[in-house]
Amino acid sequence: ETRQKSLLYLENVSVSFDGFKALNSLSFVVEPGELRAIIGPNGAGKTTMMDIITGKTRPDTGTVLFEDTIDLTKKDEADIAQLGIGRKFQKPTVFESHTVWDNLELALNRSRGVFATLFYTLSPEDKARIEEILETIRMTHRRQEYAANLSHGQKQWLEIGMLLAQEPKLLLVDEPVAGMTDAETAETAVLLKEIAKTRSVVVVEHDMGFIRELGVKVTCLAEGSVLAEGSIDFVSNDPKVIENYLGR
Numbered sequence: 001e002t003r004q005k006s007l008l009y010l011e012n013v014s015v016s017f018d019g020f021k022a023l024n025s026l027s028f029v030v031e032p033g034e035l036r037a038i039i040g041p042n043g044a045g046k047t048t049m050m051d052i053i054t055g056k057t058r059p060d061t062g063t064v065l066f067e068d069t070i071d072l073t074k075k076d077e078a079d080i081a082q083l084g085i086g087r088k089f090q091k092p093t094v095f096e097s098h099t100v101w102d103n104l105e106l107a108l109n110r111s112r113g114v115f116a117t118l119f120y121t122l123s124p125e126d127k128a129r130i131e132e133i134l135e136t137i138r139m140t141h142r143r144q145e146y147a148a149n150l151s152h153g154q155k156q157w158l159e160i161g162m163l164l165a166q167e168p169k170l171l172l173v174d175e176p177v178a179g180m181t182d183a184e185t186a187e188t189a190v191l192l193k194e195i196a197k198t199r200s201v202v203v204v205e206h207d208m209g210f211i212r213e214l215g216v217k218v219t220c221l222a223e224g225s226v227l228a229e230g231s232i233d234f235v236s237n238d239p240k241v242i243e244n245y246l247g248r
């Protein structure tokens with residue numbers, strides 16, 4: 001049997017907590033360069049799926065492969081991060097007392113195993129990379145701003161920039177637009193599409209307007225497995241999705 005090369009491949013993944021099936025034979029595939037949206041009600045298993053991909057939780061059964069051959073169920077969290085899987089949690093965690101530039105510099109150094117130092121000399125290539133990230137996250141003119149002074153949306157973008165400094169092949173993003181203004185939400189859709197030109201991105205969101213703006217394939221989870229998958233119009237018209245999620 002041959003199948004197309006995938007970046008991330010989950011097949012029949014199940015995990016129970018105290019007898020409760022958080023994931024129930026979940027199958028999920030992400031192609032290289034794909035931007036995918038995940039929706040679903042609370043308790044659907046979205047966070048658990050991310051925990052399995054990043055090695056925080058081990059599945060009871062099932063297959064989890066990265067780049068077709070790497071068995072993620074045999075790797076720990078640090079190994080998985082090193083392989084090129086970055087995760088952004090819902091709450092932004094930036095260094096408030098450092099500038100935007102220094103946050104990116106710290107992230108770049110951290111990706112090389114150099115922790116908590118700004119005295120590590122940046123090469124011209126590193127400086128160019130930070131400039132490039134600043135442009136991507138729309139903060140070229142805010143490089144000297146202290147992170148504490150940024151809006152909530154800008155902090156989210158800065159943290160995405162810090163993850164980009166680690167050059168992930170796959171970026172997992174949890175509810176990025178929660179708490180953002182409408183303008184920031186619209187800008188985040190553009191930003192994620194831009195980022196997905198050079199890597200794969202999986203974004204969990206409840207904001208259906210934002211999902212529609214992304215215009216990408218959507219996976220709806222419920223009760224630990226895939227309820228529906230396809231375009232936003234296809235998924236949002238599925239009676240099972242309306243019953244379990246949208247109609248609630």
Ligand code: ADP
Binds near residue numbers: 021044045047
């Ligand atoms: P979602 O992110 O879609 O809201 P979760 O993955 O957080 O869903 O949760 C799925 C189910 O698994 C929930 O009922 C939750 O209470 C349960 N669950 C998740 N993680 C654990 C855990 N570590 N221990 C016990 N139950 C958990």
